[in-house]
Amino acid sequence: MEHKLREFFDNALKEVSLDCTVFGFHEGELKVLLLRWKGTEEWSLPGGHILLDESADDAAGRILSQRTGLSDVFLQQFYTFGNVNRYVYHPEKELLEKLEATFGKGFFDGIIFRRTVSIGYFALVEFAQVQPTPDWFTDECRWWSLAEVPRLLFDHNEMIERALKALRQRIRNQPVGYNLLPEKFTMPELQRLYETILDRPFDRRNFQKLLMSYDILERLEEKRVGAANKSPYLYRFVKEKYDRAGLEGISFSM
Template sequence: MDPRFITYLEKTLKEVSIDCVIFGFHEGELKVLLLKWKGTEWWSLPGGRIYLEESADDAVVRILQERTGLKEIFLQQFYTFGGNDRYKNTPSQGLREKLEQLFGDDFYDEKYMKRNVSMGYMALADFEQAVTTPDWYTDECKWWEISAIPELLFDHNEMIERALKALRRQLSYQPIGYNLLPEKFTMPELQRLYETILGKQLDRRNFQKLMLSYDILEKLPEKRTGGAFKSPFLYRFDKEKYDKAMQDEILFSV
């Protein structure tokens, strides 16, 4: 087994892990960050284990910073995955051999691989500010459009589905956008974000009226220029009011 992996196991809880569904929004598309395992064509979500001296929340903050370079990022635990067959659902029968090449012949004989509980965290990241970085056992770390996600290792496709459902539910009681949009954005860009998450079209006038009624947006004197149509005004979130709305969980009906 790879010595780095042995050292890693010695420093961490062996039967509890963290998996992160990191959402980003770019060019009108909702994306999720994936890792490509070293020497294979298989992808998975970013994640890791909890060091013995840290809490679960501290661990996920560390993992997110290692993969994206971002320190201030919205995150929320959305589900705990504890099925006893989580590692049986693999995209290829050759997966076991590939993993054993990476980690050693006794990889699947380890107790933690037979039964492992994973805490699923959902994160909203600033796409343009994120510096995507693979870890030591992966070759690549990149954004994938939600509609183009391949079959992933383990139960990670289910994790993304559950995270997306949790994000949609969140739209009913909290504002979304501060961590996904640039500092300045147009109302059509905000609407496109909501439509992408919800998977449906929204009425333009009703959406704008609704968003302004929550009093979390600041209309700027600037306009977005360079487009083929009428230049729309730019907005930004009032951070203090946005944070209060997040804390109060006011009813959002989109």
């Protein structure tokens, strides 16, 4: 493993990395994917370095594919993190000591804990399709509810806050849902997604009227069987129209 790691870092940009805030929607909650570092109880966002022969977007796609098992993931750059004190928490010496207890003394000499600038991405994925997979440095990869996210390594709590802000800005100007909901969904499920992201309730009739006005939804003849109330109709996004609305923009204001 040491040989592979050092070979990887020899072929990576040392001063530039990226970190990904992966959002999923499950049981009416917005969740985020986190990694637990080997031999510790410390958590962070998925991320890594950019190889010398790949773009930042390609690196983000590679890393997200490795962590989620998905290809063609929706990704958007949202911020560049270049604070001089990015490693104030967790103190790198203390974390390095914990990692060396697992990997061995001197294992990380010269390959991590330089000062780096990180490009922040957020990703939108369908929760049920993700296969959370840890990387070389981590023991566990799993979903956390946003309300329960612990204190993370480095500046990763700030990254989540900024990613959520960027997602909220996007939802006001572009459609959201294709990457977060299953292929078929009910209007209440779509409304719950919007309410969760924006942290506010909407009137049911007004919400449905506005979303249908974008001409990106198709109502199916199928109904959700076993729903709490009367069986609601199922909907799906019309991909071509959804993509066009994403390019041309919408105005979500309620």
